[in-house]
Amino acid sequence: MTSLAGKTAVVTGAARGIGAAIAVEFAKMGASVYVAANELEDHLQKVVRACNEANPSGRAAHGIFDFLKSGDPEKMVAAALKALGRIDVLVNNAGLRISKNYGEYSEKDFDQVVAVNLKAPFLLGQAVVPAMKVNGGGRIINIASQMGLVTDSQVGLYGLTKAALIYLTKSMAFELAPHNIIVNAVSPGPIMTEFNAERVNANPALKARRMSYIRAGRYGRAEEVAEVVAFLASSKGTYMLGENIVIDGGYVVH
Numbered sequence: 495m496t497s498l499a500g501k502t503a504v505v506t507g508a509a510r511g512i513g514a515a516i517a518v519e520f521a522k523m524g525a526s527v528y529v530a531a532n533e534l535e536d537h538l539q540k541v542v543r544a545c546n547e548a549n550p551s552g553r554a555a556h557g558i559f560d561f562l563k564s565g566d567p568e569k570m571v572a573a574a575l576k577a578l579g580r581i582d583v584l585v586n587n588a589g590l591r592i593s594k595n596y597g598e599y600s601e602k603d604f605d606q607v608v609a610v611n612l613k614a615p616f617l618l619g620q621a622v623v624p625a626m627k628v629n630g631g632g633r634i635i636n637i638a639s640q641m642g643l644v645t646d647s648q649v650g651l652y653g654l655t656k657a658a659l660i661y662l663t664k665s666m667a668f669e670l671a672p673h674n675i676i677v678n679a680v681s682p683g684p685i686m687t688e689f690n691a692e693r694v695n696a697n698p699a700l701k702a703r704r705m706s707y708i709r710a711g712r713y714g715r716a717e718e719v720a721e722v723v724a725f726l727a728s729s730k731g732t733y734m735l736g737e738n739i740v741i742d743g744g745y746v747v748h
Contacts, residue, residue, distance in 0.1 A: 497728040499524030502578045506530050506561075506570070506618070507588030509537035511687035512637065514544075515716035516585055517554075519724045521545035526553040528574040528581075531588070532560040553578055561588060561614035562606060571621040581625045583727045586615035586659075587637040593648040604651060611655035612662070619666055623675065631674025633727045636663045637719075640683040640742040656681070660738045667736030676735055678726050683742020686713035709744030 503520045507513040508529035517527045518541065527545045529538055538556040545554035555577040559570040574581055590610035592603045615636055626632030641649045642656030660679055667677040684690065684704050690713070694701035705711075722741050725731055740746055 497523050497730070498583075498724075501582040501727075502526045502528070502574075502580050503583035503585065503727060504528045504530070504571070504574045504581055504622070505585040505587055506559075506614070507637075508541055508556075509534035510541075511689060512682060512685060512716045512719050513585070513587040514541045515720040516587060516723050517541050518544050518548055519717070519720035520583070520727065521548035521552060521554065523724055523728070524549060524552065525583070525727075526578050527555075528578055529554070529556045530559050530570050530574075532558065532562075561610050567614050567617040568621045571618060571625075575625060580629055581622050581632065582629055583633045583635070584618060584622045585635045585637065585723060585727075586618055588614060589637065589639075591649075591652045593652070595648055596650045599651055607651050607655055611652070612658050615659060616662060619662075619677075623670065623673070626675050627673050631676070634666060634670070634675060634677040635723055635726050636660075636677070636679040637723075638663070638679045638681040638738060640681050640740055640746050642681060642738075643740070644746050663738060664736040671735055676726075676732065678731075678734060678736065679738040680719065680722050680726070681738055681740045681742065682714065682719045683740065683745040684708055684713050685716055685719060687716055704745075707745050707748050708742070709747065712743065714741065714743055 503525045505517045508517045509531035517529045542554040542556050557573045559566045638659045639656040641653040642660050663679040
């Protein structure tokens with residue numbers, strides 16, 4: 495597939511898991527890719543190598559940015575433009591999850607989760623708009639969560655930010671559509687990333703409860719999420735604006 499040939503995509507939170515899978519899928523479709531995370535540079539370098547292998551005619555680059563720091567979202571956009579010259583697609587995948595019971599969160603917890611899950615996508619979206627206008631349009635895809643639609647124990651803060659991100663997606667789509675900038679969200683459910691594997695394998699009761707909600711009878715794969723994101727980034731789906739595509743094995747339908 496070459497439906498992203500000649501395009502440049504930026505993926506945040508791309509050191510591993512869903513973000514890494516999205517970056518490699520974009521490269522397979524012909525895009526040049528800029529990947530960013532707040533740490534794990536060796537992982538980012540591995541993703542860059544995988545992108546170069548998937549698309550030898552494209553380019554791939556990476557950068558380390560901490561979205562808890564003021565100004566880093568705008569710095570990341572500037573670095574991506576400097577490295578690859580343009581931005582056609584932005585995937586706001588970077589996320590932070592702090593799991594506590596309601597009543598136990600600190601103000602610092604609140605500020606950190608909001609900064610990464612909501613403030614950063616808001617500012618990154620604003621920062622890429624001028625470049626996308628120059629290109630004649632673009633795609634912005636926000637990675638939300640099924641927990642923005644339903645709840646469970648110890649997800650009050652995380653789910654709050656993801657619900658807000660789904661709303662932000664609609665607002666962005668409404669305002670940016672006249673500039674041919676198409677904005678949508680993808681809400682993954684239980685995906686067996688390295689992070690989730692550590693959590694559920696350490697807590698058999700949690701794994702059993704989550705599995706009871708998954709009508710597909712299995713955890714999803716990061717590559718399955720990447721395929722949906724790639725569709726939204728492509729030239730297809732141009733009449734889909736402000737939508738939130740849930741890919742969760744039927745988790746939210748129970």
